[in-house]
Amino acid sequence: MIKLFEKVIKEHLAKYLAEDNLPLSYLKFSTVTSGSGLNDKVIFLVFKNHASLPFLCLKTVRNYEAKQAILRHFHNLKKLNALTAESSYARLFAQALYLHDDGKNIFCIETACTGERAKLDRKGLRVVMASYLGFQEYLAKSGNHSLRDMDQLAKETVIKSGLDESNQRGLLEYIAKLPSVDIGLPRIIQHGDLTLDNILLSKNQFCIIDYDYVGDTDIPGFDLFSLFHRLDWANLQKLCEEYFPAYFKKIGGKFWGNNYRGLVFLYHLIEHMQGKIHNSKDTSSKQIILDFERLYP
Known part of the structure; x- marks a missing residue:
């Protein structure tokens, strides 16, 4: 070769x-x-x-x-x-x-992207987020994106899961019971696997590698969720509260309140369908919900 x-x-x-x-x-x-x-x-x-x-x-x-x-x-x-x-x-x-x-x-x-695998402290995270959020803002401004409410986001994600009708119905019923939020988010392509392993830091910049999951979802915040819950699982809610409001504002989205549980469930569902959850061979709605409540009580 x-x-x-x-x-x-x-x-x-x-x-x-x-x-x-x-x-x-x-x-x-x-x-x-x-x-x-x-x-x-x-x-x-x-x-x-x-x-x-x-x-x-x-x-x-x-x-x-x-x-x-x-x-x-x-x-x-x-x-x-x-x-x-x-x-x-x-x-x-x-x-x-x-x-x-x-x-x-x-x-x-x-x-070739060069640099070292990321070991982010809070200061390093702010540097990475500044560039990443700027990238997402650039994409938002370069297109004409209509906003989607929680119902639309949920239906699109559940349908895209490929589950049968019964399991789709089970997921939608569960989502409907989560705290309601007033939300409007545009379609913004996500890297799909933004983890510490896929961020290379060098002296003057950083580079994101591994593009297998690019475009798997266009729900804003999925990349941040992927990074946050691996970086500091115990403080996931705090990280969401710190970065999501400014992020959603930058991309022209709307989100009132600070209850992200419904969105986090959609992000979890996407990761489940990508095969990243421990029990992801069992793709029943029941197992997906059990995994979610175990991981994010």
Whole structure:
């Protein structure tokens, strides 16, 4: 595969190379979520000659039949690139460069994001949130987004879950019993997996990586929830109260009060459907609700 990587880079990404950049070197890189099965992704970092930091990142799969994982990742990244192309927020993400698919081998090439895995204290979180909320505000201002109330958000999310009619009805009945809120939120694309593992911090900026779940939901706040409950589960409510009001205002949304339980349930449901909850193989409405009440009593 390395010879094929080299051939494709030289043929299609020559503008990124100078003569003294060769030979290139490759580092096979694994993450907690990379997996080791035949259908899991494999990541290679590409270095120029004598360079200490990579300039490209290649992603492939062990089994060609799992090609959809690479296609989804690449097209999701291209979507983010297109949305941020004319802004300073383009640097928040890698840049999709090339997709190779010859019917036997598939891999995508993107610019390498460099930095260290995030270890956020409150000050660091404020820095990350300032850029992320600015990115979301930019998306909101670049489109014409109508507002959705809680009923619409709930129905859209439950229908998208793919559960049968009985389980959908069970979820909607549960949501109806949660404290009512006066809310109006636009459609704003979410990264879908904003966790500490997917934030790289460097001296002057940070970069968000891993684009498998981009666009899974367009309910604002999902990314913040994903980060907050992993960063400081015990203080999830406080973090929501600290950041959600300003966030919703920036994107032109409306939210009266500070009871986020209904929204948190929708976020939980989305994570359940992504397979991120412990019992997510059981996708009955009863199990989803039990998990929610166990995790967020």
